[in-house]
Amino acid sequence: MIRIGLTGSIGMGKSTTANMFAAAGVPVHDADATVHALYAGRAAPLIEAAFPGTVVDGRVDRKRLSPHVLGKPExxxxxxxxxxxLVREEEEAFLTAARLARRRIVVMDIPLLFETAGENRVDMAVVVTADPxxxxxxxxxxxxxxxxRFHAILERQMPDGEKRRRAHFLVDTGLGMEPARRQVRAILRALAACQ
Structure with a gap:
């Protein structure tokens, strides 16, 4: 099973590209969606303990959490x-299910793939990009x-040029939806030819 690590800086179109892979029949594990679910579940009491006042009605309130962490690396x-x-546990469950279903390709949608050494958990990196x-x-x-806030988020992310350099494949979403869709299909054809 080929594990594609899909990544890209904020605003590059990564979620849209992940949807294109899903529409092509490839299972996608979305780290952001997983975090969102964890914030309303298992992670909430742990985050409240570490950052009091950030959980409302059993779910992490991102607006309350944000001032605690943005621009504060430690x-x-x-x-x-x-x-x-917790995200890794959910990821492993997804991969196990995909293996049992004998899926040939899966996508791991990981926003901070390179920043968290996530490239070690995948077989290749697809970087979604666009003009600044x-x-x-x-x-x-x-x-x-x-x-x-935009600049604070960019500070945490590896520059787009460095991500491009590390990529096995690029999807340029700045060209429009249909060209991006064609790029996704080309990646899948290239991988199918390797199997």
Whole structure:
């Protein structure tokens, strides 16, 4: 089974690209969705213990958590030490199910693939990219985003150029949906030819 690590900086179109792989019949494990579920479940009491006042009605309130960790690398590491092992457990369950179903290719949608040494858990990296102007425009169009928050998030992420250099394949979403879809299909054809 080939494990594709799908990654890309904020606003590059990674979630849209993950949906394209899923539409092509490839199982996708979404780390962000897993974190979201954990924030409403197993992780909530652990995060509340470490960051009091950040859980409301049994779920982590990201707006309350954000000021505790953004721009504070050491504090962010404390949060990651709570959340990352739980995400890995969910990831392993996904991979086990995919192996039992005899899937030939799976996608691991991991936002901080290189930043967390996640490339060691996959067979290859697909990096989703776009021009910086397009990235900024997409991110700042989000309702809860500010220029400061955008730059704080970028600080935590490896520069796009370095991600591109480490990639086995690129998907450029700045060209539009159909060209991105064609790039995804080309990647899947290339991998099928290798099996």
């Amino acid at each position: 504090v962010m590491k404390r949060l990651e030490a709570i959340v990352h092992p 102007e397009i990235q900024k425009q997409r991110v700042l169009a989000r309702a809860d985003m500010t220029e400061d």
